[in-house]
Amino acid sequence: MAWIELHQTLPAHRKIMKLRRILKIKTPQAVGHVAMLWLWSIDNAPDGDLSRVDIEDIAEACEWSRSAATFVSAMKEAGLIDGDMKLHDWDEYTGQLMEKREDRRKKDRERQARYRAKKAAQHAAQKGQETPPAPPPPPDPPEPSEPPQEPPQRPEEAQDAPPSKAMLAAAAVGRPDKATGVDPGLGKVMDFYLNRINATPSATSIEELGAFVEDIQPEVIIKAMEYALDEHKTAWSYIRGTLRAYRSRGIRTLADLQRANDEHERSKQRQEDTRNAKNRRVAPRGGARSPDIDPLKGFHTDD
Structure with missing residues (x-):
């Protein structure tokens, strides 16, 4: 500068x-x-x-x-x-100024050279000092009384692990030659999901769907996916939310689902009756028509 x-x-x-x-x-x-x-x-x-x-x-x-x-x-x-x-x-x-600047640069270079020489001499003196004796080696470890445990699984070994039941069922969709040993209920769920919901699902959605089959009847899971199709909400996050709601409400079988639907309808009817009674008290002559209510809203999902 x-x-x-x-x-x-x-x-x-x-x-x-x-x-x-x-x-x-x-x-x-x-x-x-x-x-x-x-x-x-x-x-x-x-x-x-x-x-x-x-x-x-x-x-x-x-x-x-x-x-x-x-x-x-x-x-x-x-x-x-x-x-x-x-x-x-x-x-x-400017000539005098340049000479002064050059003198300063020269002095700076000389000072830096002296500093480097001093550091080099100190380093050489330290290297010339007598090396301290090495500490004695540690004692030998005792013999193990039990056989050593297996080492943790390496990532490459994990990749070679056999596929899960859910992945096998998904791989068998449309491939009868690969359906041997696949649980029929799990196979029906994967067939519906891949053919009606998502033909290229993620591995996470396949594994999570397989986990739901362990808790909920395949027919109930298919009903949840049919509802998602009717609502045009086929994202896995929506279907997963519906199935989690089923599980939290104790819905495992078609009978459980029917009872929950019946109770929901009765609750809706009670709300409708209460609203109509209130409208008859406050509405002008001729009454008032209450708005339509989705009978399934608030039941199939956590909303």
């Missing part, structure tokens, strides 16, 4: 004072304009030659908002810019 030196005597320098008088500005503003010109020149006119630069660019670089010609003329009259549009004493000033 480039930088310049500003001495504490700059604000009181005769050239700054003259520039201030010509432009009728305060000292801080005059110092600021000059410093901004020097900083800008490091990147845009490193040789100090401003003859190739438009005076408007010079004024803008110094953030002089009035006449650019007036500003450049004042800089010349104050002796900050020579008549040939070169910054006054720029070569001498």
